[in-house]
Amino acid sequence: MGAKTAVAPPDQGTGIRAAAGKERKRPGRRRDDRKAAWLFLAPALVGFALFYAYPTVRGVYYSLTDYNMLAPPNFVGAENYTQLIGDEQFWNALKVTAYYVVLNIGSQTVLALLLATLMHRLTRSVALRAMLLVPWLVPNVTVGLLWMWLLDANLGFVNHVLEALGLGTSGFFTSPDLAMPTIAAVNTWAYTGYTALLLYAGMLQVPQHLYESASLDGAGEWRMFHRITLPLLRPVLALVLVVSLIGSFQIFDTIAVTTKGGPVGATRVIYYYIYEQAFAQFHMGYASAVAVILALVLGVLTAVQMRLLRASRSDLA
């Protein structure tokens, strides 16, 4: 297979870069670029500064105060952070969130890879691709309500079917053991189609001739997936994993609609805990401290993941 690859003509990517190289050499082009660049960047920069940078700085400041949103904040130093270390609810929230992330990312990525491969190798129907996106287009609150009714222990359709099959009913959202897996499954249902499409787009970048030559060499589908698709998909997979990891950590709406953090904290994930602290108990300062820690955790996780998956380098180049 290696030999065949070497004989293959240069791929598109190299072609584009060559063209760009030629462009740069043309004289008299450089003058206006910078001004125009700033002009085009300005809306995004203003938005970033106003809606991301400023609130971040503000949040970090609040995390050092006893702000309760009603009275002006008083500076308390690292008090919120020391309180956090001894807060069992905070640690439980982290644990529960990690559990959710593992369940959700695991099932979602495997299913999405499967779907994307099927779309790539079996059928490229546009209608099918559009259908995959439908659950993702439904607002999260609607998704939560829909499944809450479907899975309800006494009134839900799913439990009626289970009972008719003689399997007995389950309190999918009210049992401490089932609540989190149920929420992970609901979100997997909602996001798999979207993730599959991202992966599918990544797969389209893999040159078709690799598959052709591999099948000429007698490689089966599984071998091709394992030896061609997966390695060449790595940068896209890394991006998808990072994005869905961050998204997964931010699980909130499904929980706010269905379990509200219960039963007994089994689904009180970190975001829901922050929300409760800030808006139900008015501990904005403390909630900000938890949020700062969450941002740090996410930053570290992303860095580790990027490094492990060598995301910035593609084997296609």
Add this chain to the structure above:
Amino acid sequence: MRSTHRRAGAALLCLAATAGLVSCGGSDSASGKTTLDYWLWDDKQLPAYKECADAFEKANPDIAVKITQTAWNQYWQNLTTQLTSGDAPDVWTDQASYYPQFATNGQLLDLQPLIDRDKVDLSGYQEGLADVWVKDGKRYGLPKDWDSMALVYNTAQFEKQGVSTEQLADLKWNPDDGGTLEQAIAKATVDAEGRNGLDPAFDKKNVKTYGFLPEWADGATGQNGWGPLAASNGFTYLDKNPWGTEYKYDDPKLAETIAWFKRLIDKGYAPRFDKQSSVGNTELLSAGKGAMMIAGSWTISTFTDPKARQKFAFAPLPAGPEGRKSSLNGLSDAIWAGTEHKEEAWKWVKYLGSAECQDKVGKRGVVLPAQKSGTEAALAAHTAAGRDISAFTDIAADKNSTFMLPVTEHGTEINPLVQDAVQSVILGQAEPGPALKSVNEKVNGLFK
């Protein structure tokens, strides 16, 4: 924060200016009218208060009232956000467990000086309702309405099991064998084969209708579930109410009550917590999946709705070892300390608290107004429509049968703590005694 200060400053300037008969704020608008922002959360009460607002505007042509209704789930977040941004409503409907937070942070106007100045008579209110809103000699609201608790049951299901209305009207309860309440619940519990809970062959794994639907997402008061029964067993929440500083969740009387609920579930008479519905007991009762539950008087119109799928009736709470006990809880109308229209807001609150407005509200029969005459108007409206709500009003009229829900600092922090502890017992994760003792330490730790 900055804008709050600016607004407060403007309000001060305005007050200074009003000394010379100049009305402030809205006076610069084209119509020369002051517009008051008023917030409430109950959509069922909105028409009643619109009627009050119309009458008020007619009597005060220079004031317009703009009513905003937001659902309970968003109400407090929205209010806090508005307060933070310094743009809160002039007047809002306030609730006992939320108001300490606002009062402590100086967001509420003290009404006492205005009451003294205008000689407002507070004796027309149902007993005890006005005093909840007093802290350290300052008064932060005028009573609006009140609610008490009763049993609501599916009439057909009890009739079928031979439990009469008279029996249901005189239920007894104790935490050991559950008394006649448990007997009635057992009879109303029916399995898939049609056997009731007293039948030796009763299959608790295949229950079709549960005799009782307890509420477990009920914060630190258990108002819709364990609260009234624990109180009738002699449990009191704290040392002093309002403004106590020591809770008593470690009281064995409470543990006994929770243990009884757990046994009810183990016998199959009530849904297991981990297999209960997440859509709420009212829906279950309406779907005929349950026969009885504890409900507040604010749900009267839901259960007496002619379009309801089942026929319901109300019965008084069961009498426990210490008699019948119902919470008596009330709402108030409060004025924002930062309002630019203090006098106008006070006029509106005074009118909202008056018998004139509360009679109008009462007539619609959606709530029980705080003014005695308003309550009577509500009663008359229900009687005229053939609805018996005496289960709610009789208990409220008897001073020894009511208790106030706790009003203290840290209310919003205590709610999830106690709720989690009670749920862990019901799930079988913890024993009632130790779990409640441990949460009581956490709760009281908040006051240190």
